[in-house]
Amino acid sequence: MNASSRAAGAVPEPVPLGCPALYERGFDAAAGRLAAPGGPALRPVTLNGGLRAWAATEPALARGILTDPRLTNDIAEVGTPVQGFPDRRYPEDFFAHAPQLLSASGERHRRLRRIVAPYFSAAAVASMAARLRCGTARIIEDLADRDRIDIVTDFALPLAGAAVGEILDIPADRRLPAVTAALAASAVDPAAEDAGAAHRAFSRTVLNVIGVARRSTAATPATALLRAQRAGEISSAELAGMIGMLLIGTVDSLTTVVPAGTLMAVRRPDVRHGLSHDTGPTTALTEEILRLNPPFQHTGWRFTREPCRIADVPLPHGAVVVTSLLAANLDPGLWPDPLRADPHRAAPGSHLSFGHGPHYCLGAALGRQLVHSALTGLFGRLPGLGLADTAGELTWHGTCLRRLDSLPADPGGGHRMPPGRVPHSSK
Numbered sequence: 395m396n397a398s399s400r401a402a403g404a405v406p407e408p409v410p411l412g413c414p415a416l417y418e419r420g421f422d423a424a425a426g427r428l429a430a431p432g433g434p435a436l437r438p439v440t441l442n443g444g445l446r447a448w449a450a451t452e453p454a455l456a457r458g459i460l461t462d463p464r465l466t467n468d469i470a471e472v473g474t475p476v477q478g479f480p481d482r483r484y485p486e487d488f489f490a491h492a493p494q495l496l497s498a499s500g501e502r503h504r505r506l507r508r509i510v511a512p513y514f515s516a517a518a519v520a521s522m523a524a525r526l527r528c529g530t531a532r533i534i535e536d537l538a539d540r541d542r543i544d545i546v547t548d549f550a551l552p553l554a555g556a557a558v559g560e561i562l563d564i565p566a567d568r569r570l571p572a573v574t575a576a577l578a579a580s581a582v583d584p585a586a587e588d589a590g591a592a593h594r595a596f597s598r599t600v601l602n603v604i605g606v607a608r609r610s611t612a613a614t615p616a617t618a619l620l621r622a623q624r625a626g627e628i629s630s631a632e633l634a635g636m637i638g639m640l641l642i643g644t645v646d647s648l649t650t651v652v653p654a655g656t657l658m659a660v661r662r663p664d665v666r667h668g669l670s671h672d673t674g675p676t677t678a679l680t681e682e683i684l685r686l687n688p689p690f691q692h693t694g695w696r697f698t699r700e701p702c703r704i705a706d707v708p709l710p711h712g713a714v715v716v717t718s719l720l721a722a723n724l725d726p727g728l729w730p731d732p733l734r735a736d737p738h739r740a741a742p743g744s745h746l747s748f749g750h751g752p753h754y755c756l757g758a759a760l761g762r763q764l765v766h767s768a769l770t771g772l773f774g775r776l777p778g779l780g781l782a783d784t785a786g787e788l789t790w791h792g793t794c795l796r797r798l799d800s801l802p803a804d805p806g807g808g809h810r811m812p813p814g815r816v817p818h819s820s821k
């Protein structure tokens with residue numbers, strides 16, 4: 395930014411939002427661009443697809459925005475089309491069209507959240523997490539015997555399959571296809587030729603989950619939503635939107651953060667050591683990994699309900715505001731030497747990777763435990779795991795979600811621990 399653009403009242407030029415992931419070349423430059431000292435706390439940005447938005451990069455402002463009653467998640471409340479939104483979309487915004495938690499605000503949001511929240515209570519999460527730890531241990535055991543593995547396809551995808559299977563009661567043989575369909579729908583460029591096919595395949599997956607729920611007597615978020623729809627409490631579109639959202643929320647987050655956390659541990663001996671010696675249920679080190687690798691680099695959009703000022707910036711009615719979770723998580727005032735994973739920080743769990751306010755991640759407790767048991771289990775059993783010599787240059791995709799399609803790895807030659815070492819597998 396030059397001196398004249400910093401003058402009082404001057405609005406800086408928008409920069410594309412979407413920090414490169416931590417290990418990508420140029421990370422420091424991009425993080426610095428978003429959090430340049432002396433720059434405004436609310437910055438004009440462009441999201442992929444050309445949508446103009448305002449992004450908060452400081453933790454306190456981000457928390458303020460995520461609880462600000464002048465902002466809504468529901469574009470229908472704004473009335474007029476916002477900059478052509480949602481047609482000029484960014485790829486990860488399945489959430490733009492489907493009526494579900496992240497596109498709802500106020501009473502509609504509370505009504506939808508009340509239906510599924512009991513399935514994410516502490517007791518429900520404890521029993522889901524216990525079953526999933528056994529599943530995770532089995533997936534790791536399968537990897538231990540192989541010479542080459544891919545952390546994305548052989549580890550993160552089956553893990554996400556086990557998680558959606560557990561949450562939505564999806565039969566074992568349909569889990570991986572459900573994960574693949576969710577990933578394809580959330581990653582496809584809306585302008586691409588295959589976008590329609592990806593979205594149709596995902597809709598079929600959602601209908602399959604609803605079909606299974608119709609025949610099921612199990613107590614799951616899917617059967618609860620179906621009951622609510624039969625009772626006339628939610629519409630059929632809300633039923634499909636909510637199930638799609640639970641699927642994509644689980645799959646997108648786990649398939650992004652587990653490979654990113656693995657890569658971090660492979661490259662940082664202190665992180666690898668911490669994970670491979672970890673025996674607790676969750677730890678400050680996992681929180682640091684989550685802080686540094688938020689799957690969603692920025693939140694979904696919020697729209698101004700009225701003309702208002704935020705961080706002294708005048709915003710018109712219908713302006714799009716997002717919070718940059720990664721930039722906020724790197725605030726040196728809260729996390730000195732922010733790029734270091736330091737489990738001894740005062741409040742490692744106070745990062746924004748799960749969001750904040752009424753839309754705080756419903757699956758946060760489960761997500762924390764899954765990421766923890768996946769990474770401690772992997773490095774506990776395979777402490778010598780390294781990148782395969784065929785790994786080459788890693789390619790990251792996406793903007794809001796920065797994901798790897800592939801992370802080829804060598805399970806570690808002679809450095810395997812006996813199976814019993816997988817933490818928590820028998821708890």
Ligand code: HEM
Nearest residue numbers: 495496643644647690693694747748749753755756757761
């Ligand atoms: C490491 C794992 C995860 C991370 C980092 C994460 C992150 C987030 C974030 C940042 C939000 C808020 C987005 C916003 O405000 O615009 C969110 C919302 C949500 N997440 Fe997660 N998520 C994770 C795993 C999960 C899992 C396993 C589920 C399972 C169901 C889940 C379900 C949801 C739901 C339902 C919401 C919407 C809440 C609402 O609008 O009321 N998430 N998540």
